[in-house]
Amino acid sequence: MKEFDYSQIKDYKLYSFLKVAAKPFFKPFYKLSFKGIENIPQDTTRYIVAINHTCAIDPVFVGYPKEMPVLHFMAKAELFKNPFAAWFITHMYGFPVKRGQGDTSAIDYGEKIIEEGHVMAICPEGRRIKDKNGVPQKAKSGVAVIAKATNASVLPVAIYSNGPIKVGSKITVSYGKLITPDEMGFDKEDFGPHDIKRAANLVMERITELWEAENNLEKD
Numbered sequence: 099m100k101e102f103d104y105s106q107i108k109d110y111k112l113y114s115f116l117k118v119a120a121k122p123f124f125k126p127f128y129k130l131s132f133k134g135i136e137n138i139p140q141d142t143t144r145y146i147v148a149i150n151h152t153c154a155i156d157p158v159f160v161g162y163p164k165e166m167p168v169l170h171f172m173a174k175a176e177l178f179k180n181p182f183a184a185w186f187i188t189h190m191y192g193f194p195v196k197r198g199q200g201d202t203s204a205i206d207y208g209e210k211i212i213e214e215g216h217v218m219a220i221c222p223e224g225r226r227i228k229d230k231n232g233v234p235q236k237a238k239s240g241v242a243v244i245a246k247a248t249n250a251s252v253l254p255v256a257i258y259s260n261g262p263i264k265v266g267s268k269i270t271v272s273y274g275k276l277i278t279p280d281e282m283g284f285d286k287e288d289f290g291p292h293d294i295k296r297a298a299n300l301v302m303e304r305i306t307e308l309w310e311a312e313n314n315l316e317k318d
Contacts (some may be wrong), residue, residue: 113168128269146253151225153263167216170193172208204278219238245284249279254307
């Protein structure tokens with residue numbers, strides 16, 4: 099696997115091209131609907147997009163509306179072993195993270211993305227939830243670590259589908275209200291590891307609330 103260049107944030111044209119060109123081809127495969135688009139910041143707010151992990155193309159669903167800027171997103175390092183896949187994911191603004199290995203390169207790169215005024219997407223659960231009836235699970239600390247280091251807000255986003263996502267699935271993407279640094283307690287003087295975990299849990303709670311709202315509508 100060619101080593102990913104974490105030294106700088108590069109600009110690629112493929113993402114913007116496919117976001118426009120691929121939409122007509124994308125619609126027949128998924129029944130997509132969106133809620134809370136008005137919550138997507140349209141100013142210079144520094145923020146991270148946090149998504150429950152349902153499938154490999156979660157960032158595509160979340161980045162679909164025109165109101166959402168380019169999303170830089172973490173992807174498991176194994177996907178970069180194939181040269182073509184590595185090239186494609188990189189040009190779609192994905193970057194590798196070695197799960198469970200304390201990969202500080204990915205965290206540092208995430209901080210660089212935010213510091214330079216871009217938007218990063220992360221799945222706080224760390225891995226795709228294949229069972230549990232799709233219910234969002236506990237968050238790992240990464241989202242809070244990056245948000246704290248950059249004093250960024252977090253935009254919680256829930257992807258809901260009644261069952262595993264596949265071709266033909268009805269999918270609702272719900273954008274919640276920004277969680278501010280103050281809400282996550284970043285102004286606390288003795289902010290420590292316990293507070294990082296609490297902030298990450300708060301993000302996941304907001305995502306779960308959005309998911310459960312859709313699940314309740316499905317049941318009614």
